[in-house]
Amino acid sequence: MGRKDDIFYYIKKVKSSVSAIEVAEHLQLDRSNVSRYLNELYKDGLIEKTSGKPILYFYKELLPKPKYAEPNHDAFSHLIGTEGSLRISVQQAKAAIHYPPRGLHTLILGKTGTGKSFFAKIMYNYSLESKCIEENAPFIQFNCADYAQNPQLLFGHIFGVKKGAFTGATENRIGLIEKADKGVLFLDEIHRLPPEGQEMLFTFIDKGEFRSLGDSEETKTASVQIIGATTESTESYLLETFTRRIPMTITLPSLEERQFEERYQLIEHFLIQESGSLNETIYVERHALTAFLLYRTTANIGQLQRDLKLACAKSFLHYISNQTSSILIRQNDLSIHVQKGLLDVKQYREKMDVLIDTEKKVFTFSHKDESTEYIDQEHEENLYQNMENKLKQLHQEGKNDKEIQTELLVDFNQYFDEYIDHLPQVGLKEMVNNQILEITDKIFHFAELELNRSFKKKMKFAFALHLQRTIERIEQNNLISHPNLNKIHKKYPKEFKVAIEAAQMIGNEVGVEIPLDEIGFITMFLVPEIEENMYTQEHKVIIIVVMHGNSTATSMLMTVQDLLGVRLGKAFDMPLSMDARDMYDLIKGAIHDLQPTKGVLFLVDMGSLSSFGHMIFEEMGIKTKTVSMASTPVVMEAVRKASLGRSLEDIYHSSKQLLENQFSSSASLPKPSKKAIITACFTGDGVAKMIKEQLEKVVKGKNIELITLQFLHRQSFTEKIDQLLEDYNILAIAGTVQFEYFNIPYFSPIEIFQDHHLKRLENLIGNHEPYSEMVEALENHFKMIPSVSRLIQLLQKTVIKLELQLSITLDTGVDTGIILHLAFLIENMRLNQPARPFPSPKKFHQEHADKLAIVKTILYSLEVEYDITFAESEQMHIYKMFVENNRIST
Numbered sequence: 001m002g003r004k005d006d007i008f009y010y011i012k013k014v015k016s017s018v019s020a021i022e023v024a025e026h027l028q029l030d031r032s033n034v035s036r037y038l039n040e041l042y043k044d045g046l047i048e049k050t051s052g053k054p055i056l057y058f059y060k061e062l063l064p065k066p067k068y069a070e071p072n073h074d075a076f077s078h079l080i081g082t083e084g085s086l087r088i089s090v091q092q093a094k095a096a097i098h099y100p101p102r103g104l105h106t107l108i109l110g111k112t113g114t115g116k117s118f119f120a121k122i123m124y125n126y127s128l129e130s131k132c133i134e135e136n137a138p139f140i141q142f143n144c145a146d147y148a149q150n151p152q153l154l155f156g157h158i159f160g161v162k163k164g165a166f167t168g169a170t171e172n173r174i175g176l177i178e179k180a181d182k183g184v185l186f187l188d189e190i191h192r193l194p195p196e197g198q199e200m201l202f203t204f205i206d207k208g209e210f211r212s213l214g215d216s217e218e219t220k221t222a223s224v225q226i227i228g229a230t231t232e233s234t235e236s237y238l239l240e241t242f243t244r245r246i247p248m249t250i251t252l253p254s255l256e257e258r259q260f261e262e263r264y265q266l267i268e269h270f271l272i273q274e275s276g277s278l279n280e281t282i283y284v285e286r287h288a289l290t291a292f293l294l295y296r297t298t299a300n301i302g303q304l305q306r307d308l309k310l311a312c313a314k315s316f317l318h319y320i321s322n323q324t325s326s327i328l329i330r331q332n333d334l335s336i337h338v339q340k341g342l343l344d345v346k347q348y349r350e351k352m353d354v355l356i357d358t359e360k361k362v363f364t365f366s367h368k369d370e371s372t373e374y375i376d377q378e379h380e381e382n383l384y385q386n387m388e389n390k391l392k393q394l395h396q397e398g399k400n401d402k403e404i405q406t407e408l409l410v411d412f413n414q415y416f417d418e419y420i421d422h423l424p425q426v427g428l429k430e431m432v433n434n435q436i437l438e439i440t441d442k443i444f445h446f447a448e449l450e451l452n453r454s455f456k457k458k459m460k461f462a463f464a465l466h467l468q469r470t471i472e473r474i475e476q477n478n479l480i481s482h483p484n485l486n487k488i489h490k491k492y493p494k495e496f497k498v499a500i501e502a503a504q505m506i507g508n509e510v511g512v513e514i515p516l517d518e519i520g521f522i523t524m525f526l527v528p529e530i531e532e533n534m535y536t537q538e539h540k541v542i543i544i545v546v547m548h549g550n551s552t553a554t555s556m557l558m559t560v561q562d563l564l565g566v567r568l569g570k571a572f573d574m575p576l577s578m579d580a581r582d583m584y585d586l587i588k589g590a591i592h593d594l595q596p597t598k599g600v601l602f603l604v605d606m607g608s609l610s611s612f613g614h615m616i617f618e619e620m621g622i623k624t625k626t627v628s629m630a631s632t633p634v635v636m637e638a639v640r641k642a643s644l645g646r647s648l649e650d651i652y653h654s655s656k657q658l659l660e661n662q663f664s665s666s667a668s669l670p671k672p673s674k675k676a677i678i679t680a681c682f683t684g685d686g687v688a689k690m691i692k693e694q695l696e697k698v699v700k701g702k703n704i705e706l707i708t709l710q711f712l713h714r715q716s717f718t719e720k721i722d723q724l725l726e727d728y729n730i731l732a733i734a735g736t737v738q739f740e741y742f743n744i745p746y747f748s749p750i751e752i753f754q755d756h757h758l759k760r761l762e763n764l765i766g767n768h769e770p771y772s773e774m775v776e777a778l779e780n781h782f783k784m785i786p787s788v789s790r791l792i793q794l795l796q797k798t799v800i801k802l803e804l805q806l807s808i809t810l811d812t813g814v815d816t817g818i819i820l821h822l823a824f825l826i827e828n829m830r831l832n833q834p835a836r837p838f839p840s841p842k843k844f845h846q847e848h849a850d851k852l853a854i855v856k857t858i859l860y861s862l863e864v865e866y867d868i869t870f871a872e873s874e875q876m877h878i879y880k881m882f883v884e885n886n887r888i889s890t
Contacts, residue, residue: 003029004037011047017056021261030357031264032364075125080265085258089250093119096248097127105205105226105245107190107234110252113302116229117141119252120186123227127184133225137183140176148192150629151606152213155197158187159204160212160220177210181222190228191237194606195548195576198242201226205245239576255300260293260351263304267292268365270305274312276367280327282312284363287331287342289356294348295341307338328362397832433468439509440464443502447526450498455526456565463525466640467506469654470521474512475860477801485520495526511860513853524644541642541651542596543569544587545635546612547605550575560636566643569635570594574609584612591616599623599648601638601655603630625652625722627659634659649722676705676728678721680735691734691752698762704731732761774816778823784830785866791826795819798858805854806882814885821881825874826866835871844876855879 007023024034038057041047050056076082076090096104106123108116124139147154160175176185187193193201204210205226209219226246234243243249255263267289275282288311297303314333319326331339345352356363444460489496499522503514514522547553550573557571570590574583591600600622602613606629613626625648627634634655641651677699679691692706699706705728709720724730734747747761775789785791799815799822802808810818829835838844845852852875859870859878870878 003027003033004040007034007037008041008046011041011057012059017050017058019056021265023057025354030360030363031355032268033357033360036364075122075129079119079122080269081258081262084262085253089119089252092248092250093123094126096250097123097130097132102223103127103132103225104248106228106248106250107243107246108227108229108250108252109234110229110231111254111300112231113297113300113304114252114254115301116252117186117188119250120184120227120229124184124186127225133183138180139184139186140180141186141188142176143188144192145189148189148194151194151196154193155200156213158197159200159210162212162215164214172212175210175212177204177222177224178220180224182224184225184227186227186229188229189231191230191232195239196606198239202239202242202245255297255304260348261355263293264355266301266304267308270308271312271365272367274309275365278312278316278327279367281364281366281368282315282327282329284329284365285331286356286361286363288329288334289363290345290352291331291334291338291341293341293352293355294344295338307335310335311338435509436464436468436471439506440467442505446501446505447498450501451494451526453528463522466521466525466644469637469658470514470518471506471510471512474514474518474857477858485517488520488523492523492527496520496523498526499523511856511863513857540568540645541598541648542591542594542600543603543635543638543642543651544572544591544600545569545603545630546572546574546583546587546609548574548576548609552605556632556635557639559632560639563636564640564643566639568639568643580609583609584615587612588616588620591620591622596622599625601642601648601651602626603635603638603655604628605630623648625649627652627655629659630655631659649718652722674705674728675703675731676707676724677731678707678709678724678733678735680709680717680733694752694758695734695761698758734761774820782823782827784827785823788823791823792819794862795822798822798862801858802855802878802882805858806851806879808882808886810882810885818878818881818885822862822878826862826868829868829870830866835874836877838873838876841873841876845872848876848879852876852879 006027007029010023010027011018020035020038021031023029023038024031027034038047038049042049042057047057047059049058076093079086079090081087082090093106096106108119110116120141121139124133127133128135128137142157144154147157156173156175158176160178161173163170163172200210204222204224208223209221211219228246230238232238234249255266271282271284292304292308292311295307297307299306311329311333312327315327315329318328318333331342440460440463444455444463448454496519499519502522503519506512506514545553545557547556553571553573557569561567561569572583572587572590574580600613600616602609602624604610604612604626610626610628613624616622617624627638637658638651638655641654646654677695679689679695689708692708695706707724707728709717721730721733732747734752752758752761775792778788778792782788782791796815796819799810799818803810803815852872855875855878856870859875863869
């Protein structure tokens with residue numbers, strides 16, 4: 001009698017429904033084999049099975065009543081662990097849903113990756129099944145972290161916005177509460193909702209009423225069940241008055257806290273899901289399966305799923321590139337942190353022997369053996385199909401096996417990098433990327449050998465932060481000048497020489513050319529006195545962090561101080577019960593004691609705190625700047641720059657730019673709508689007046705103001721520009737004294753009074769006709785470019801930058817031809833077409849090295865945007881095009 005017969009007679013004998021694991025444990029068989037035999041018995045019509053999870057099998061003649069065919073089948077039966085580690089959580093969820101009249105508002109607690117979002121969706125599905133809500137009731141999901149640094153946008157999304165509520169609110173907009181009426185509103189990371197928002201939300205919970213942001217008259221009503229989720233304890237970030245109004249709190253266990261058998265079921269679930277995506281059976285070596293069962297995750301179930309997917313992708317890469325007979329996951333296919341699970345085999349050997357066959361070396365997982373209809377693959381990316389398409393393309397291009405494997409590995413590594421981005425990172429990697437950290441290590445290793453001295457860890461981290469910001473500035477053409485470059489060069493010749501070598505290292509690694517002024521700043525990090533001065537607050541800008549809450553500001557500043565190794569800055573925590581006037585008096589007294597000589601930068605979260613800086617200036621005459629909605633990286637940037645003795649304006653603009661960059665992928669901070677060009681000279685009347693008259697021809701008919709300023713002292717002129725930047729988008733500065741400031745282009749009088757140079761300014765401010773016809777003509781000619789319109793806009797700016805930086809003025813119409821050339825060049829590169837060779841490249845590079853460096857730097861933003869790399873030969877062709885079409889030599 002075979003094992004299949006043993007299983008059948010066992011099920012017939014027990015006279016009850018059993019799971020595959022129960023059968024495997026009782027008969028001491030391999031779980032995956034038992035599952036296969038059970039499905040064969042079901043197909044043979046000898047047994048029945050339920051359609052939910054866990055799947056239960058039973059002898060049908062012993063259970064004739066249909067109502068027993070699917071015991072306890074509901075939405076929660078899809079969850080692995082419903083009868084195990086999640087049993088209490090499921091009971092709580094069902095109680096919350098059935099509680100009259102409309103269910104209980106619920107808070108789901110759990111670490112990252114424990115399945116809070118999925119659990120909330122299951123609660124909604126169960127509500128539908130139980131008819132606790134209508135069949136078409138909405139389920140609205142929103143992550144509060146997406147707008148945590150911009151309370152107005154956050155509140156507006158949840159409660160709606162009335163036209164004119166804030167800058168940019170040009171129309172009425174309904175909120176999520178209104179959209180979720182008669183259904184469920186799931187607020188993920190609810191701890192990121194500021195206290196004001198929590199108060200607005202619990203007012204709605206109490207009364208069922210709310211007002212749109214900016215509306216003080218109309219009251220709206222809605223019937224919504226609120227489900228919130230957070231990784232934090234309720235005491236840390238949520239108001240007591242808020243948590244009291246959410247009576248049901250459900251805590252989901254971490255993966256380490258869940259039963260061992262459930263972890264196996266999760267692995268099986270995800271592998272069957274991947275098998276379905278591949279439409280192929282997946283085989284797993286025993287050591288690999290053991291590692292997945294035992295390794296320690298930092299992101300719980302979410303990480304387990306990603307690690308399994310990564311292993312499947314790697315084995316699939318072997319399968320299609322080496323044409324192996326099957327998709328086999330081996331130990332070597334696993335990331336090192338997964339393989340470390342094998343170190344704990346001895347500790348868990350007994351449990352392992354129960355779960356998996358001790359004699360079996362390869363295990364089988366196939367979507368054909370299990371029902372996978374319940375699997376939620378809404379966000380599933382078709383990685384495998386993309387890899388197969390790439391393989392087909394490479395074969396058509398005539399690539400050999402080695403070339404094919406190399407290119408497929410590049411694609412796989414790109415996926416791996418994206419996967420790494422999803423893992424939780426702490427400490428340095430939250431602030432600085434790996435490449436910058438590696439470059440920093442190389443630079444300081446070299447510096448320690450050359451200068452025969454060691455550098456503190458905190459100094460290296462401070463330099464890494466500085467370097468990351470420097471590269472961002474250079475890529476944005478936001479160059480700055482060093483005020484004491486010659487002095488630094490003369491006083492510290494050895495350090496300056498090392499800094500030059502460091503700049504070369506950075507250029508080789510990152511592909512940007514480090515200007516001489518930036519080399520001066522690098523030198524300062526290598527000077528012993530600078531390191532010592534980082535630990536004192538004398539004669540530096542005072543950083544004051546003020547936040548609502550009992551410990552928010554203190555915690556944020558202490559984190560920054562510990563990372564940087566400095567003790568700069570003052571933190572003030574403002575409890576919700578504290579009056580703003582009392583806090584202001586407290587801060588004013590502290591500033592009086594500090595006696596700042598270089599000004600004060602306020603970093604605040606919101607509300608009345610934003611006005612403290614201006615009031616201090618009016619009352620005490622101390623120069624101040626304020627950055628609202630500050631986050632830890634912004635505090636880090638401000639303290640770091642203050643520790644280096646940088647000016648208030650420099651620290652303010654750098655912090656503000658960093659904050660804007662944080663919002664660039666979602667909701668941008670409001671920017672000035674008015675446009676202006678500044679004209680300047682020493683008197684504010686002579687040359688500036690003539691420049692203004694010339695520019696009036698350019699701005700005629702456009703909504704651009706011409707503002708004349710007097711330039712007597714760089715510092716005072718800078719302060720005037722700072723004031724104007726609050727209200728204006730300054731397009732350019734034209735004057736007798738060269739002044740390039742925070743990416744504002746500078747034009748000399750010569751360029752203003754010569755028509756061929758003035759053309760550049762016309763293009764810059766939008767006088768150049770848009771390339772709408774070109775976009776329309778090219779729309780259907782590109783396969784690899786997602787937006788032709790954006791491509792043409794970027795190329796237009798790139799050509800203007802190249803003209804300015806190379807001091808070249810193109811013939812009329814040539815810029816259009818170059819834009820076309822670059823557009824098709826980028827398309828070909830994304831199609832992996834080979835680069836064109838350049839005749840005598842070494843000689844050409846030697847003769848034009850400085851100009852080619854400019855071309856390389858400016859093209860870098862296109863490389864990042866379209867994930868391409870311009871070959872050196874193509875860079876030479878581009879530079880040659882500009883030179884050959886230079887209308888006037890300068």
